[in-house]
Each structure stands twice: as C-alpha cells, then as structure tokens.
Amino acid sequence: MSRKLMHIALLLFIGFAAQAQDKKAKELLDEVTAKVKSYDNIVIDFKYSLNNAKENINQESKGNVTLKGNQYVLNLMGITKIFDGKKVYTINPEDEEITISKFDEKDANAITPSKMLTFFNTGYKFSWDILQNIKGRKIQYIKLIPTSAKDQRKEILLGIDVSTKNIYNLIETGKNGTKTTLVVNSFKTNQPLSKNQFTFVESKYPNYYINKID
Helix, strand or coil: CCHHHHHHHHHHHHHHHHHHHHHHHHHHHHHHHHHHHHCCCEEEEEEEEEEECCCCEEEEEEEEEEEECCEEEEEECCEEEEECCCEEEEEECCCCEEEEEECCCCCCCCCCHHHCCCHHHCCEEEEEEEEEEECCEEEEEEEEEECCCCCCEEEEEEEEECCCCCEEEEEEEECCCCEEEEEEEEEEECCCCCCCCCCCCHHHCCCCEEEEEC
16 A cells, blocks of 8 residues: 555544544533433532633632522622523622623523533534543543634533533633633532522612612
8 A cells, every 4th residue: 555545544544533532522412411401400519710820810719509490599709690590690798789680692602500511512613532530430521622713712621420421520721821620529419499599589688789780
C-alpha cells in the first residue's frame, strides 16, 4: 500500500473512531437526560468555585438548589433566587433588597438552575473524554464545545457518574481564561417538598426594598 493510501486509510479510521466516540457521548448524555426527567424533584448541595489567575480572582462558595420541572430555589453566596415558572425573585438579605424580573427565554446560552442538568442538549458539539476514578466512583467526562462563535465559553467538561448516570461535576473554561467549577456533594431525588416551596411570599420581607424589572 502506498503512503498516500495509508494516509487516507488512517484518516478514515480516525474519522470512524471519532464518530463512534461521539455516538457514545450522545448515548450517555441521553441517559443522563432520561434520568433527570424521571425524578419528580431534585435537591442538590454543591461547591462552586471561580478562578482566573490573570485577574487574580479566586472565589469559592457552597450552595444548594431545589429543582422541580422548570421551577427552582437556589441559595448561593448569601443570595436566594426563586423561580416560580414565570418570574425570578432575587433576594439579597445583606442589602435588604428583592429584585423581581421576568424570565428571559431569549437568553438561550444561560445555564439556569432549571437547565443545569440538561443544558447540553442544544448548542454544543460533544466528544468522549477521559475516565477518572474519584473516591471510588468512576466519572466519565464528556467535552462540550459551544457551537456559537459569540459564546464566551471555550469548552465545558461534564463529569458523569457511570453508575448512577447523574452529573458529578462541571468544569467550564472561558475564552478569557476564567475557570468555573461546580462539584455535586449531595444529589437527592423525590424529596417531600412544601406546597409553597417555589412561591415568593412578600410578607416574609416587610423591610425589604422591592425592585420590579419588567
């Protein structure tokens, strides 16, 4: 076989191998999506960190989020966000201020709490990445590349627990060098929730300034 033919054969092999890996990645992401949709609700405790060496930024915080359909309650860095399916209520105890805004459906790139476990289904190319053993758990990584050139994110590594098919962590790298990491410490499902879990009750905040943004 000539060098040219060998080169073509090698390129074809690499192409077929990449297609097979992409198929495996798609199948695993589909399993994650199906698992998420099978739960009535999800309660997650997580660790969040943001780092940028050039800008000397190094932030760490613990948070938690309760999800049911597209509704959520998120607690992070002292701020509480409630989304009742129509409006977002951002509660800032330090400033005693509450901001009420409509959900922006046009902001497709935003990974909101309600989309954080299924955001990867649109707007990304994906490929099979490394498998790591983390504290006895096999974590398979899928690399996601945003398809929009306007997206400020370079890539996202999504770590999936091979056994449970639940997301273990997410590592997002921005084009400006900022790295955002979210690690799931606790993943609970089908928890008993209050009927008012996702309802904003204004009477609980009598001295707060309320800022309504239409």
